[in-house]
Amino acid sequence: MNRRQLLSAGAAGFVTMGGTAFAQGFQISPAAEAWLYALPLIEMATTRARMLKAPGAAINKLTHSRSMSDHTFRAVTTPNNDTLYSTAFLDLTQGPATLIVPPTGDRYWSAAIMDMFTNNNAVLGLRTVGGEGGTFTLVGPGQPSKGPNPVRVATPHAWLLIRTLVTDQADLSAAHKVQDGFVLTAPKAPSPPAYPTRDAEPAVYFEVARALLAEEGFPATDLAFLRRARGLLTPPFEPRSGVRLISAQDKAMAAGADQARMIAQFAKGRQIFTNGWAYPRPNLGDYGQDYIYRAIVALMGLGALPVAEAMYMKAAGDDGSGLFNGDGLYRLSMPADVPVDAFWSLSMYEATPDGQFFFTDNPIKRYAIGDRTPGLKREADGSVTLWIGRTDPGGERSANWLPAPKSGPFGLYLRTYLPKTELLDGRFRFKPVEKA
Secondary structure (H helix, E strand, C coil), X not given: CCHHHHHHHCCCCCCCCCCCCCCCXXXXXXXXXXXXXXXXXHHHHXXXXXXXXXXXXXXXXXXXXXXXXXXXXXXXXXXXXXXXXXXXXXXCCCCCEEEEECCCCCCCEEEEEEECCCCEEEEEECCXXXXXXXXXXXXXXXXXXXXXXXXXXXXCEEEEEEEEECCCHHHHHHHHHHHHHCEEECCCCCCCCCCCCCCXXXXXXXXXXXXXXXXXXXXXXXXXXXXXXXXXXXXXXXXXXXXXXXXXXXXXXXXXXXXXXXXXXXXXXXXXXXXXXXXXXXXXXXXXXXXXXXXXXXXXXXXXXXXXCEEEEEECECCCCCEECCCCCEEEEECCCCCECCCEEEEEEEECCCCCEECCCCCCCCCEEECCCCCCCCCCCCCEEEEEECCCCCHHHHHHEEECCCCCCEEEXXXXXXXXXXXXXXXXXXXXXXXX
């Protein structure tokens, strides 16, 4: 099997996907590989530009989301309703940033530092740091590390995404106090330009990719790939100035972009499910040279944590496509002792035509249900039966109801924070979502 076949065989559909093979003999073009390689950079730049439009937002400034995410939150696909976000896009070119973490006790928190390729260079949190707090120095490439507890970041720009657990509305005030204890200081930096998005025409897309690579650099381990992609991602390439005839390179870029989009679309519907759930691959959140998986995660689950921190599972749906369409009632049985050291939750999302997922409006304003849900009804043995559907199941089942959209397809995602070894290594598997 050659490298291109190997890349295609390792492609994945969503963050929860285990892996899939394309048709035998399928060949991925160099331009399609290059398009997918660059996609995380472009998605990060797009997200950065979107977030910087918020009132008061700025580079190297930490901003807090004070309310639990609901159906109006559309900044990032598959948001969670378990934690409050605190976020900052970093520019480390002028020097390191300092992050002060407050004492958090046993409350779950994590601070993911992602480079512009979406790799988690570090996840500070209850698992790695504990609940006593501390001061950390975020250092860009080539910068001296003169502060306490240095954290090396692989690119000069990065995304800091902090998650603070919130139990319910009554817990918001206490969670806000923890958020306020996170303090970020860094040299002033100008706002970056707003680049064209992934929907740009192919020639523009590759121009943006080259510009971002020039800003961010790339790992030495990507050098062989980038040499193959010369003319697309690195010099020499044809200048775009002036009016000229469509070249062979233009045609290759257009064909490659079309093939890359097809691969992404194909992967969405080719998830591998085990007993009704798609489990994440071990390299989620730190992808190495798994460029296709990295691209699909950036498209459908930007900012995913590594599996040691959290495992996200997607339900198979009605026909194994990952989507539910039925108007009837579904149920999910959860054991009394889910193997996690933090918490678990099941989130409901409406599916958009472009394959993204967002919370759906519902009469009880419940977007997720889990082990911390107030009033949750348990069986005598401690297990829980969750009821999922478009209408209230009534009676005692109402307490355990997760509302589905009034119409249209929806997806279910199970989150487990700080999974134990038996969940990480596959000895434990969840029961499937079933029609009631």
